[in-house]
Amino acid sequence: MNVLINPSAPVQTRQHLVINATPARVWAVLTHIDGWAAWQPAIKRPRLRGALAAGTSFDWKSSGVGIRSELHTVAPAAEFGWTGHSLGTFAIHNWTLRAVPGGTEVTVDESMEGMLARLFKGALTRGLATGTVQWLSLLKAEAEK
Template identity: 55%
Template sequence: MKTINQNAPVKCSKSILINARPDKVWAVMTNIDHWADWQSDISKPKLNGKLAPNSTFDWKTGGVRIHSTLHTVEPFSHFGWTGKTMGMFAIHNWTLIEKNGQIQVTVDESMEGFLASLLKKSFNKNLERDMQHWLDLLKKECEQSNQSK
């Protein structure tokens, strides 16, 4: 797995516990073409090929278009990508660990580039808020789907 840049001006790590099976969390998390169905900040997600390292996908979040490349696809444990937009470069990683019948999902991200350095304080604040929102929505989607079965 490609690690985030610990020296990047913008970085964040967040975790959440989800009451769902690992395969359910994995399926929701990795179904890129359907992210917008449950992740309200994302639009037009499109995986260009198979769910595999080096495949690319395009998406919009917060009105910004992002081109990303998968670097890690290890079923039920690790999922990650790099992304480029507006002169910035990001590394984004998800880790799943089973704990007492629940799944702990941890997300780590680093962002670097001119804008990330210039707007470090606000970007860090926004990234922390956005990551928590994404985790909350993932939990809701996985647990809601879990109850309907």
């Protein structure tokens, strides 16, 4: 991973799930940013602003909050990550795909920092964990179609 999460950030989560699909299939669903809204009800208007490559930005809304993100890692069928800015917070979001018997183990690591993350550490930590588990479940459903 080109950019690791911040181990000192007040809000962090690490979640994982096995998806019954190849890493290539999971990768195709996960990295089709413009298509996220089709399988994730909380995401609206995702738009990749160029090629799927480190340094490319994308905009999206999650649960009504606008986010400006930039890809930092694009390693096909293995690692995918971005940073994001919204409402005075800075997040690092990393996905790792690993082939396992019967499919792909997907691990998500995320950290959030900034004034709001410090002030609402407990609520944001719980919300981030819940949201990440939901994202993984939705990714699983879409990739296993």
